[in-house]
Amino acid sequence: MSDTALTAGQRAQIEALLLQQQDAVERAMRAQQGGAGRVEFASQLLSDDPDAPREHEGERELQLERADHLADAQRQIGDALLRLRADDYGACSDCGATIPFDRLRAQPVATRCVNCQQRAEAA
Numbered sequence: 001m002s003d004t005a006l007t008a009g010q011r012a013q014i015e016a017l018l019l020q021q022q023d024a025v026e027r028a029m030r031a032q033q034g035g036a037g038r039v040e041f042a043s044q045l046l047s048d049d050p051d052a053p054r055e056h057e058g059e060r061e062l063q064l065e066r067a068d069h070l071a072d073a074q075r076q077i078g079d080a081l082l083r084l085r086a087d088d089y090g091a092c093s094d095c096g097a098t099i100p101f102d103r104l105r106a107q108p109v110a111t112r113c114v115n116c117q118q119r120a121e122a123a
């Protein structure tokens with residue numbers, strides 16, 4: 001049901017890459033949040049001593065930004081793994097063209113071919 005050019009071996013490579021990335025993201029999240037969930041983490045940060053020096057404000061924002069970025073990456077990786085396992089992986093979400101394996105290997109979470117990605121980023 002898939003007309004992607006990926007062989008079983010290529011799919012296995014992509015899956016391994018995604019699992020590696022997922023592992024790295026999860027480790028980064030644990031390191032940053034000490035295992036707390038995103039919301040809990042935010043409230044911990046915000047409930048810190050209100051009399052704390054102002055210079056910590058920027059640091060909090062940075063940490064929250066980083067937590068958002070990690071959550072985003074985790075979602076993209078999870079989606080890619082689902083697509084891969086559902087045999088719905090490797091076709092451009094915009095034009096349906098097969099995304100070249102080299103592109104997928106460089107960026108396993110890619111959902112668009114290079115042309116559509118450039119168009120989307122330019123828009």
Ligand SMILES: [Zn+2]
Pocket residue numbers: 092093094095096097112113114115116117
């Ligand atoms: Zn496309």
